[in-house]
Amino acid sequence: MLDAVGRLVPFRARGFAPRDVPWASVATLVGVVLLWQAGASAGLVSTKFLPAPAQIVRALIDLGISGELWLNLSISLQRLAIGWVVGTVAGLALGFAVGLFTLARSPGMAIVSALFPIPKIALVPLFIIWFGIGEGSKVITLAFGVFFPTVINTMAGVDGVSRGLIRMGQSFGLSRAAIICKIVLPGALPAILSGFRITTSTAIILLVAAEMIGAEKGIGAFVLSAGNLYDTDNLLAGIVVLSLLGLAVSWVLGRIERALLSWR
Amino acid sequence: MASSVRLRVEGVHHAYSDLIVLDAISLTAEAGEVLVLVGPSGCGKSTLLGIFGGMLAATSGTVRMDGAVGPDCLNPLTYVFQDFALLPWRSVAGNVSLALEGTRLDKPARNARIAEVLALTGLTKFRDALPKQLSGGMRQRVGIARALAVRPAVLLMDEPLSALDGQTRDLLLDEFASLIARSGVTAIYVTHNLNEAVRLGHQVAVLSRRPGRVREIVRIDRSIMERRPTDPDLVALEASLWRLIREDAAAADREMDHA
Structure with missing residues (x-):
């Protein structure tokens, strides 16, 4: 029998709802750097093997003043830009072709499925043999690495566009080109842009690998050379530059996404 | 008529x-x-x-x-869809405009027709809203406005x-x-x-x-x-x-x- 007052029903749907706390991200990073610096200053961490943050900052300033940083960075950025653009343009072209045309779908997917799993770094020596030790092999390595994820994301994006929207366009008599430009392209854009996040990271990894294998200049070559000389200050300064490069690219992509996908 | x-x-x-x-x-x-x-x-x-x-x-x-x-019909057989079929990245006016783009109407004529059908379906105040900002009923009004715009x-x-x-x-x-x-x-x-x-x-x-x-x-x-x-x-x-x-x-x- 129920009692007259009744029992309070407890709330049971707590948790499983993680939230972003922006200040906690900053605090964590600052905390790690401070702990690292404190450990190095107290002699708990060997600065020969792991330089203190202050040493890395000093090395970065010196590299900036001497111009070495800008020289290596500009060469790397150039390779990154050319390789990424070439791979992206080719990947978008094949991705759209595979997503839109029966004629391209099976042959395109066969090529992508066969070549995508190959670790691209393993191809660097082959590209050096084919295209020489100069810029060609590095750009092709990057482009090759960027190409496949771009094809896959673009194709997935095109496939993901609601067939209902395409039929709507057809029912209003829109031309094929108009349907591609006004319905398929904007509809596939979220997947394409999310693919760009993957391909820019891949491009930076391949850039460093290619520069380590066959380059005199560039951030990758600089990091390798510093390592060979046990110059850990400059080695880590180079790594910090790469990390900042990744963050900068991610920030730019975030701004582009916000501008182009504000409708979401 | x-x-x-x-x-x-x-x-x-x-x-x-x-x-x-x-x-x-x-x-x-x-x-x-x-x-x-x-x-x-x-x-x-x-x-x-x-x-x-x-x-x-x-x-x-x-x-x-x-x-x-x-004579003013731009698409004789025109659909109104169950799921509205609106482009989420286009405004209300943009969605109606889609049906008129590539037709013989020039831009002023297109704008006039968009304004007319939005008024007819009570959407004038919402012409710049995105579909996600509208209720289901309002979204279907956009679908109807788009269909009427081509004078089917x-x-x-x-x-x-x-x-x-x-x-x-x-x-x-x-x-x-x-x-x-x-x-x-x-x-x-x-x-x-x-x-x-x-x-x-x-x-x-x-x-x-x-x-x-x-x-x-x-x-x-x-x-x-x-x-x-x-x-x-x-x-x-x-x-x-x-x-x-x-x-x-x-x-x-x-x-x-x-x-």
């Missing part, structure tokens, strides 16, 4: 591989009238609408459009109210009735809802369960504007339509459960 276009399917048979969906269908949407297609789930109503509008090629049979299309000769509506809640559906049904009656457009309207059928239809074609065949055609001659939801003869007609469909609907439901 009422549309003088009639749309007729003759001897339509349609199958997906071995599955026969429609069989021996001959129906005519008369000029300036509304033909409503009702029937149990899976009977091929939407398939038939696709065939009527040239969006689906029937396995056999013909679709013919007779009569003169108006025949309006093909695939359960346009079924994605809406009951109250919004009742409100929009009244607006539909008024818009259809005023424009005098020829229309084909697919629905599960028999109340919508008797409120809008000049002819209600009852399809049997799969393979869909025309079981009966009920004619309602009263003007759409004079019909009220509580009219005893419409209520009686709705009940008699339900009696026709009920057994098939239950059988179709059991069939789907087993699928």
Whole structure:
């Protein structure tokens, strides 16, 4: 029998709802750097093997003043830009072709499925043999690495566009080109842009690998050379530059996404 | 001015591989009238609408459009979709504009037509809103505005109210009735809802369960504007339509459960 007052029903749907706390991200990073610096200053961490943050900052300033940083960075950025653009343009072209045309779908997917799993770094020596030790092999390595994820994301994006929207366009008599430009392209854009996040990271990894294998200049070559000389200050300064490069690219992509996908 | 276009399917048979969906269908949407297609789930109503509008090629049979299309008509056979089919990245005006882009209208004429249909559907204040900012009813108004913008000769509506809640559906049904009656457009309207059928239809074609065949055609001659939801003869007609469909609907439901 129920009692007259009744029992309070407890709330049971707590948790499983993680939230972003922006200040906690900053605090964590600052905390790690401070702990690292404190450990190095107290002699708990060997600065020969792991330089203190202050040493890395000093090395970065010196590299900036001497111009070495800008020289290596500009060469790397150039390779990154050319390789990424070439791979992206080719990947978008094949991705759209595979997503839109029966004629391209099976042959395109066969090529992508066969070549995508190959670790691209393993191809660097082959590209050096084919295209020489100069810029060609590095750009092709990057482009090759960027190409496949771009094809896959673009194709997935095109496939993901609601067939209902395409039929709507057809029912209003829109031309094929108009349907591609006004319905398929904007509809596939979220997947394409999310693919760009993957391909820019891949491009930076391949850039460093290619520069380590066959380059005199560039951030990758600089990091390798510093390592060979046990110059850990400059080695880590180079790594910090790469990390900042990744963050900068991610920030730019975030701004582009916000501008182009504000409708979401 | 009422549309003088009639749309007729003759001897339509349609199958997906071995599955026969429609069989021996001959129906005519008369000029300036509304033909409503009702029937149990899976009977091929939407398939038939696709065939009527040239969006689906029937396995056999013909679709013919007779009569003169108006001089300002930009797309004779125009759909209103169940799921609205709005581009989420375009504003209300942008979605209506899509139907007019690439037509013979220049930009000022396009803008004038957009303004006119937005006013007609009560969307003027929302012209810059994105679909995600609108309720279901408002989204379907955009779908209707887009369809009216091309001055269709025949309006093909695939359960346009079924994605809406009951109250919004009742409100929009009244607006539909008024818009259809005023424009005098020829229309084909697919629905599960028999109340919508008797409120809008000049002819209600009852399809049997799969393979869909025309079981009966009920004619309602009263003007759409004079019909009220509580009219005893419409209520009686709705009940008699339900009696026709009920057994098939239950059988179709059991069939789907087993699928």
